[in-house]
Amino acid sequence: xxxxxxxxxxxxIAQRDTPTALIDALKAHFSERCSTAMVVREQHGRDESSxxxxxxxxxxxxxxxxxxxxxxxxxxxxxVPVIPFGVGTSLEGHLLAVQGGISIDVSRMNRVLQVNxxxxxxxxQPGVTRKQLNEEIKSTGLFFPIDPGADATLGGMSATRAxxxxxxxxxxxxxxxxxxxxVTADGSVIRTGTRAKKSSxxxxxxxxxxxxEGTLGVITEVTVRLxxxxxxxxxxxxxxxxxxxxxxxxxEIIQLGVPIARVELIDHNAVRMVxxxxxxxxxxxxxxxxxxxxxxxxxxxxxxxxxELASGHGGNAFEWASTPEERTxxxxxxxxxxxxxxxxxxxxxxxxxxxxxPISRLADCLLESVAEVDASGIPYxxxxxxxxGNFHFGxxxxxxxxxxxxxxxxxxxxxxxxxxxxxxxxxxxHGVGLHKxxxxxxxxxxxxxxxxxxxxxxxxxxxxxxxxxxxSM
Numbered sequence: 001x002x003x004x005x006x007x008x009x010x011x012x013i014a015q016r017d018t019p020t021a022l023i024d025a026l027k028a029h030f031s032e033r034c035s036t037a038m039v040v041r042e043q044h045g046r047d048e049s050s051x052x053x054x055x056x057x058x059x060x061x062x063x064x065x066x067x068x069x070x071x072x073x074x075x076x077x078x079x080v081p082v083i084p085f086g087v088g089t090s091l092e093g094h095l096l097a098v099q100g101g102i103s104i105d106v107s108r109m110n111r112v113l114q115v116n117x118x119x120x121x122x123x124x125q126p127g128v129t130r131k132q133l134n135e136e137i138k139s140t141g142l143f144f145p146i147d148p149g150a151d152a153t154l155g156g157m158s159a160t161r162a163x164x165x166x167x168x169x170x171x172x173x174x175x176x177x178x179x180x181x182x183v184t185a186d187g188s189v190i191r192t193g194t195r196a197k198k199s200s201x202x203x204x205x206x207x208x209x210x211x212x213e214g215t216l217g218v219i220t221e222v223t224v225r226l227x228x229x230x231x232x233x234x235x236x237x238x239x240x241x242x243x244x245x246x247x248x249x250x251x252e253i254i255q256l257g258v259p260i261a262r263v264e265l266i267d268h269n270a271v272r273m274v275x276x277x278x279x280x281x282x283x284x285x286x287x288x289x290x291x292x293x294x295x296x297x298x299x300x301x302x303x304x305x306x307x308e309l310a311s312g313h314g315g316n317a318f319e320w321a322s323t324p325e326e327r328t329x330x331x332x333x334x335x336x337x338x339x340x341x342x343x344x345x346x347x348x349x350x351x352x353x354x355x356x357x358p359i360s361r362l363a364d365c366l367l368e369s370v371a372e373v374d375a376s377g378i379p380y381x382x383x384x385x386x387x388x389g390n391f392h393f394g395x396x397x398x399x400x401x402x403x404x405x406x407x408x409x410x411x412x413x414x415x416x417x418x419x420x421x422x423x424x425x426x427x428x429x430h431g432v433g434l435h436k437x438x439x440x441x442x443x444x445x446x447x448x449x450x451x452x453x454x455x456x457x458x459x460x461x462x463x464x465x466x467x468x469x470x471x472s473m
Contacts, residue, residue, distance in 0.1 A: 014468070015100040018057035022078040026060055026102070029070060033061040044103040047088050047095040048338075049435065050349035050399060056083060056097040063108045065181060065189060065220040071104050072218060073187025079462045084214040086127060086153035090160060091352050092433025094213055098468035104218060106155055112136050113221065121178060121195050123223040126155020142226040145170035148429065149335045155219045160431035161211030165334070168254070168387030169261040169293065170227065172429065177210050181221035185460040195223055208455070213431050214466035216459050230261075230293035234303055235321040235330055238310045239285040243267060243370060243382075245313040246286045247363045250386045252309050254359050258302055260387060262291040267370075267382035270337050277340030278333040283317055288386075289334055291327070334383070341381045341394050348379075348396045351408045354436075355419035356390040356428030365422050366391055369415045378407055390428035416442075432470045440471060 026034040035041070036058045045055025057080075060071045075082045081101025088095060097103065109125035112133065116122065117140040124133060129151045133144050148157060148164035156162075158180065163172035170176070179193030193199065193206035209216060240246040243265070250263055266274070266287045275282055290306060292299045307318055321327045342350060357365045366384075373380050373393060384391025393415065395408035416426045416439050426432075426439035441449050449471050456463070456473070463473055 014098070015054065016079070016081060018080050018100055018102065019078050022074060022080055022102075023058055025074050026058060026071065029074075030060055030067070033063070035059045035061075041103075044083075044085050044088070044095065044105060045097055047090045047093065048350075049091055049093045049096070049433070050351060050397070050405075051093050051096060051434065053093075053096040053098055054100070056101055056103040059085075059103045059105055061105045061108055065109075065183065068104060068106065068183045068218050068220050069187045069189055071102065072183050072185070075102060075464055076186050076462065079464060081464050081467050082218065083466050084126075084155070084159065084218045086156035087129065087151070089150035089152050090156065090433065091354075091430045092427075092435045094160065094431060094433040094466070094469060096434060098434065101464070106218070106220070107153065109220065115140060116195065117142060117226075119195060120226045120228075121223055122226055123179075123221060124154050126153055126158075126219050126222060128154050130154065130157070137226065140226075141229050143229050144176075144224060145227055146173055146176060146224075149338070154222045154224065158210050158219055158222050159212065159214050161429070163385070163388075163390075163429040165262045165264055165331070165385055167385060167390075167429075168263060169259060173224075174207065174210055176225045177206060177222060178225060179221075179223035180206055180209050180219055182209055182217040182219055184217045185462065185465050189220070190217075193223070211431065213433060213469050215456060215469055216465060218465075230299075232296040232299045233261075233291065233293055233322075233327065234299050235262075235289070235291045235327045236303060236306075237282070237317075237319050237321075237330065238288050238290070238307075238315045239283045239317045240287065240310075241285070241314045243286045244363060244367055245315065246288050247366055247386060249288065249310045249313045249315060251359055251362060253306055254387055256305075256309075258305060259294070260290060260302060260306065261293040262289070263385075263387035264289040264334055265382070265384040265386040265391065266334065266337065269379075270341065270381040270383050273340040273344045273381055274333045274337055277336055277343055280333055282333075288315075289330060337381065337383050338394065341396060345379055345396045345398075347398065349399050350394040350396055351405070351412060352430070353393045353395075353412050353415055354390070354427045354430040355415055355424055356388065357419050357422045357424030359387075359389045361422040361424065362386060362389050362391075365415075365418050365424065368418060369393065369411075372414060373411055376407055376411060378404065378411065385428075388428070389424065434469055437469075437471055
């Protein structure tokens with residue numbers, strides 16, 4: 001059972017009627033690819049958030065841009081909401097049909113359309129997942145580095161401006177999406193950007209769509225940058241006597257300009273949960289999981305410098321993983337931390353935080369927040385892409401105990417307030433969705449949010465594109 005929505009989100013639940021005529025029209029066009037079966041609707045009416053919301057009225061399985069355009073144009077005719085769906089891995093309620101409507105599943109739009117290895121770009125349909133993309137281009141000697149953990153779709157990653165473990169070196173989707181094809185609110189198809197490395201032509205509509213969370217259109221093609229596979233890759237884990245020691249080490253690594261590819265913090269709770277879930281024997285202490293990319297000599301130089309910095313903060317038990325199999329084992333365990341945590345408390349749901357702060361303020365923000373959650377008694381785990389100042393608490397609550405949700409939401413509120421006071425953000429990579437709408441107003445200011453509303457009203461006058469997300473209308 002999922003927890004009910006917090007009271008401040010209840011106004012967003014404004015179910016609109018979905019006319020029978022629209023369902024009939026969708027079934028006439030899409031036949032068995034339009035489903036009103038409850039099990040299908042429920043699958044498309046939930047994500048990894050903990051909120052309970054009624055499912056969409058129907059699900060359309062699109063197989064082409066023309067399918068998406070037709071479904072959206074029909075929804076526009078009847079003023080019915082449209083919610084894009086990839087694989088359902090979002091954490092902030094992005095997929096929830098808070099105002100009813102239809103879900104457009106693009107997972108069958110999963111073709112790699114054009115690989116331009118000489119230009120280091122690739123164009124894909126939105127249902128292509130990051131693992132699928134890297135498998136299909138591995139013969140080119142290139143790879144796509146954005147790794148949010150889950151095997152998310154490129155369309156969903158673009159819509160939420162995702163990043164992940166490699167962002168400290170390769171950036172986020174914001175820096176790596178070059179061009180898009182988008183179906184707008186009236187069913188029109190537009191293209192934004194080009195494969196050129198730069199452009200000064202007009203408004204930057206690509207950046208507007210990247211991170212818009214489906215509220216301005218449905219992404220149907222994505223062109224992204226690729227990178228040469230490093231000549232050498234080495235991964236290492238290092239345990240620390242305290243979270244502070246691990247964080248101070250990270251800050252020094254970044255401030256000294258070490259071109260580390262990944263540096264992930266895993267607290268002792270997360271290590272314990274991962275050990276149980278993945279059958280590992282990692283030391284149950286705060287840990288940094290690091291990866292170095294480059295030539296054999298540069299990787300060796302980076303690793304030696306980092307080991308020296310870590311030793312200065314009590315880091316010990318450095319363990320190296322140089323083979324692909326060893327690296328995969330470590331990173332799979334890290335990526336499974338969320339699910340390992342869920343299994344550690346059967347029946348629980350996780351409320352995930354997503355603050356990001358300037359690297360110099362990371363210790364201030366993180367250590368105070370750890371002290372607060374320790375004092376609360378709520379079970380939790382902590383992981384973080386700490387190389388770019390981003391970290392996640394997972395508060396493990398019993399959805400049948402409202403008091404636990406209240407405590408977790410209060411902890412999250414304190415954490416976000418602290419991050420904003422330190423000139424950080426309420427969401428580094430998950431997006432605003434449903435959960436962080438109030439925080440966006442605090443972070444951006446009423447004037448900036450009103451400007452966002454003005455853009456939304458101009459591009460989506462009937463408010464049918466994933467309504468009830470990012471900000472209230």
